[in-house]
Amino acid sequence: MANAKPHLPEFSAPEGGQLNAEMCSAFKEAGVIILRGFVGRDACKALQSRTSELVDAFDPESVRSIFSSKSNVQLGDDYFIRSGGDIGFFFEEDAFDAAGDLKHDKRHSINKMGHAMHDIDPLFGEFSRTPELAAIAASLGVAEPLLVQSMYIFKPPRIGGEVVCHQDSTYLYTEPESCIGFWFAIDDADEENGCMQFVPGGHKAPLRRLNYRTEEGALVTDVIDDAPLDDHLAISAPAACGDLVIFHGRAPHMSAPNRSARPRHAYTVHIVDGAAQWPTQNWLQRPADLPFRGF
Numbered sequence: 555m556a557n558a559k560p561h562l563p564e565f566s567a568p569e570g571g572q573l574n575a576e577m578c579s580a581f582k583e584a585g586v587i588i589l590r591g592f593v594g595r596d597a598c599k600a601l602q603s604r605t606s607e608l609v610d611a612f613d614p615e616s617v618r619s620i621f622s623s624k625s626n627v628q629l630g631d632d633y634f635i636r637s638g639g640d641i642g643f644f645f646e647e648d649a650f651d652a653a654g655d656l657k658h659d660k661r662h663s664i665n666k667m668g669h670a671m672h673d674i675d676p677l678f679g680e681f682s683r684t685p686e687l688a689a690i691a692a693s694l695g696v697a698e699p700l701l702v703q704s705m706y707i708f709k710p711p712r713i714g715g716e717v718v719c720h721q722d723s724t725y726l727y728t729e730p731e732s733c734i735g736f737w738f739a740i741d742d743a744d745e746e747n748g749c750m751q752f753v754p755g756g757h758k759a760p761l762r763r764l765n766y767r768t769e770e771g772a773l774v775t776d777v778i779d780d781a782p783l784d785d786h787l788a789i790s791a792p793a794a795c796g797d798l799v800i801f802h803g804r805a806p807h808m809s810a811p812n813r814s815a816r817p818r819h820a821y822t823v824h825i826v827d828g829a830a831q832w833p834t835q836n837w838l839q840r841p842a843d844l845p846f847r848g849f
């Protein structure tokens with residue numbers, strides 16, 4: 555077929571999660587693969603319902619933390635840092651009017667919820683710790699997988715913000731680097747509502763930025779390699795509810811704003827290899843009674 559739109563490697567979800575040689579080599583080459591139909595629609599809808607309950611129980615007056623990948627205004631915010639071992643809610647930049655009041659209902663104003671649902675909420679724990687995900691981690695050679703972070707991303711209709719091109723190892727850094735992201739489509743995601751986009755092969759180049767906590771407790775992001783991320787080469791990763799996108803911690807990725815009338819809910823879990831070192835300078839640190847755990 556002439557002029558076929560470039561696409562990322564995709565496969566039907568393998569039985570039991572174990573990736574075959576073709577899937578592993580596609581991941582190695584592109585730094586990202588899509589597994590169609592990895593989880594059932596019912597499981598996605600159950601996660602969505604549980605999220606609604608958590609949002610209902612959240613009092614937006616208690617905190618007004620805004621998440622923005624552009625200005626990084628959340629960095630250094632205590633509420634944000636504590637969310638590494640808790641469940642925090644972060645608003646869209648455009649959620650408030652000039653008087654500082656929410657323009658829309660809170661459930662259509664939140665950018666994301668994070669970052670420890672998988673260790674705190676039983677239903678999130680069940681969704682995140684499946685034998686199939688453990689099998690993927692093993693297929694990719696992760697000796698001692700640890701689930702370090704979970705995020706439920708809302709990308710609400712009309713105000714869902716852009717996420718600029720970045721690499722997740724910037725924020726979930728280990729020595730040596732070992733971060734792998736699992737991105738689950740909870741709603742159908744396409745170019746209209748801001749699906750994920752990846753630069754295939756971009757994970758082979760170095761990490762560009764490193765985020766860390768200074769001795770004074772400030773969070774800073776240093777440029778460690780000033781080569782561009784080549785976001786103009788990004789390819790869309792449209793996904794249907796239940797599809798799983800697996801991506802390398804260095805894979806450059808981004809998403810456009812959601813200007814559509816549809817939400818674009820997604821859930822992400824990140825793992826690292828427990829055999830690697832987790833620096834004390836990483837923003838995400840767990841309280842002693844909530845250590846990182848595996849599958």
Ligand code: FE2
Nearest residue numbers: 720721722807
């Ligand atoms: Fe990311």
